[in-house]
Amino acid sequence: MKLKLLPHRLxxxxxxxxxxxxxxxxxxxxxxxxxxxxxxxxEGYLPEGAAAExxxxxxxxxxxxxxxxxxxxxxxxxxxxxxxVSIFAYSAFETDYIxxxxxxxxxxxxxxxxxxxxxx
Numbered sequence: 001m002k003l004k005l006l007p008h009r010l011x012x013x014x015x016x017x018x019x020x021x022x023x024x025x026x027x028x029x030x031x032x033x034x035x036x037x038x039x040x041x042x043e044g045y046l047p048e049g050a051a052a053e054x055x056x057x058x059x060x061x062x063x064x065x066x067x068x069x070x071x072x073x074x075x076x077x078x079x080x081x082x083x084x085v086s087i088f089a090y091s092a093f094e095t096d097y098i099x100x101x102x103x104x105x106x107x108x109x110x111x112x113x114x115x116x117x118x119x120x
Contacts, residue, residue, distance in 0.1 A: 001061065001062065001072070001116075001117055001118075002061075002062040002117070002118045002119075002120060003059040003060060003061055003062065003076075003098075003112065003117060003118070003119050003120070004059065004060045004062060004119075004120050005057060005058075005059055005105075005119060005120065006027060006057070006058040006059070006060060006097075008026065008027050008042040008043070008057075008058065009042060009043040009054065009055040009056075009057065009102065010027070010040050010041065010042055010043070010054060010055060010056040010057065010058060010099060011040070011041055011042075011043065011046055011052035011053065011054035011055060011056065012038060012039075012040050012052065012053040012054060012056065012088075012099075013038060013039050013040075013041065013046065013047075013050050013051065013052045013053075014036070014037070014038050014051070015030075015037050015038060015039050015047075015050075016037065017037065018030050018032075018039065019039055019041065019045075019046075019047045019050075020047075021041065021045040021046070021047060022039060022041055022045065024045065025041055025042055025045040026042065027040075027042055027058070028040060028041050028042070028045070029090050029097075040056070040090075040099065043055065054101075054102070055101070055102045056099045056100060056101055056102060057099070057100060057101075057102050057105050058097050058098065058099050059097065059098045059099075059100070059108075059119065060095055060096075060097050061095045061096050061097075062095070063094040063095030072096065073089055073091070073096050073098075076098065076112070076117070077089065077098070079111055079112065079115050080098075080100070080108055080111060080112075082111070083107055083108065083110075083111035084104075084107065085100055085104045085107055085108045085111065086100065086101070086104075087099060087100045
């Protein structure tokens, strides 16, 4: 299975609403849940003065992945956990995204390659 490294440095923010800049960003994630709203935005699209965690990078599974597919994210997450790489993941309609701190990218790619995954 292939994963693609997206060309963005990303930052995680806790927000009160969807940042206006997100609408212009080439990649963003926004989750609104009870008492917690967060966004992931690329560098250059952060709201003025926002407190942000990062940088992160994103790996996207080559898709489309059928919604009935079981265990793909779990296997990769476990593999990266064993390598000491913390992740957070987002699922979209046709694929899943794994975000990890940029400083762990080399370690993650090595672990994935050793397990038979290809990262482009």
